[in-house]
Amino acid sequence: MRGTSQQALTDAEDRFEPVLAAAGADAATLGDQLFAVVDLLDGNASLRRALTDPGATGEAKAGLVGAVLSGRVDGRVVDLVAGMVRARWAGERDLVEAVDRLGTVAVLASAQAAGELERVEDELFRVDRLLAANRDVRQALGDRTADVARRTTLVRDLLGTKAAAATLTLVTRAVAAPRGRTLTAAVIELGRLAAARRRRLVAQVTAAAALTQAQRERIERLLERRYGRPVQLNVSVDPAALGGLRIQVDADVIDATVRARLDDARRRLAG
Structure with missing residues (x-):
C-alpha cells in the first residue's frame, strides 16, 4: 500500500490507538467486528466503489457507512470506518485491506492489554515453523477448495486449548480469509505485526x-x-x-x- 492509501491507513491507526487503549481486552470484540466489515466489503463491490468514490464527498461516504453499519456493529467501529472513508484511497481494495489490518491490530491490542502479546508472538512463530515443517498440514489448511468450516476446525484441533485466544482468532482468520496470500505469508505478517506492537x-x-x-x-x-x-x-x-x-x-x-x-x-x- 502506497501514497494516499498508506497515509490514510497511518492516520486511521493513529486515531484508533486511543480507542484501543480505552477498550483494553474488549478490543478483541472490535477486531471481530472489523473482520465482519471486511467480509461485508469483500462481498459487495458496489458498496466498495461507493465508499472509495473520489467524486463523492467525505460526509456522504461517512453517512453511507452509518446507514449500513449502525446497529450492526459497535459505535466505535462505525466511527472508525466513517473516518476512514473520508480519506482518499488509491483503490477500493486498499480500503478493505486497511480495515482488515486494523482488525488484526485490535486483536493484538487486546492481547497486549491482557499481558499476552509476547505469548501470541511466540505462538505465531511456532505456527510458522509447523507450517514450514509439515507439508500435509500446510496443504490441508491452505486448500481453498476445501470447506472453510473444516479447515478452521483443523486450526482449533492443531492449536488446542493451550493457545492464547488472540492466536486462535488470528490464525483462524488467516485460514478462512487468506486475502490472496499463502497461509505461510499471512502468518509471517501476523508475527511481524505482533513484534512491532510489542516494541x-x-x-x-x-x-x-x-x-x-x-x-x-x-x-x-x-x-x-x-x-x-x-x-x-x-x-x-x-x-x-x-x-x-x-x-x-x-x-x-x-x-x-x-x-x-x-x-x-x-x-x-x-x-
Whole structure:
C-alpha cells in the first residue's frame, strides 16, 4: 500500500490507538467486528466503489457507512470506518485491506492489554515453523477448495486449548480469509505485526480529568522523543490526583500530580 492509501491507513491507526487503549481486552470484540466489515466489503463491490468514490464527498461516504453499519456493529467501529472513508484511497481494495489490518491490530491490542502479546508472538512463530515443517498440514489448511468450516476446525484441533485466544482468532482468520496470500505469508505478517506492537512502549497515565485528544497527542510526542519509540497511552482518571499527571513507562515514573506535590510538601514540613 502506497501514497494516499498508506497515509490514510497511518492516520486511521493513529486515531484508533486511543480507542484501543480505552477498550483494553474488549478490543478483541472490535477486531471481530472489523473482520465482519471486511467480509461485508469483500462481498459487495458496489458498496466498495461507493465508499472509495473520489467524486463523492467525505460526509456522504461517512453517512453511507452509518446507514449500513449502525446497529450492526459497535459505535466505535462505525466511527472508525466513517473516518476512514473520508480519506482518499488509491483503490477500493486498499480500503478493505486497511480495515482488515486494523482488525488484526485490535486483536493484538487486546492481547497486549491482557499481558499476552509476547505469548501470541511466540505462538505465531511456532505456527510458522509447523507450517514450514509439515507439508500435509500446510496443504490441508491452505486448500481453498476445501470447506472453510473444516479447515478452521483443523486450526482449533492443531492449536488446542493451550493457545492464547488472540492466536486462535488470528490464525483462524488467516485460514478462512487468506486475502490472496499463502497461509505461510499471512502468518509471517501476523508475527511481524505482533513484534512491532510489542516494541511499542505503554505509558500508564493518571489524570484528574479526562484528557482531550490534543493533550493525548502532545504527551505521546513528548514521550516518543524521550524514548525514541512509539508510545501507547493507557489513560485512567482519578479525581484524587487533583490536577497534573502521573506517567509511568516501565520502571520510570513521573508524578507531577497536585496530590503528589502536596504530599511532598507535607513531608518537608514534617521534617
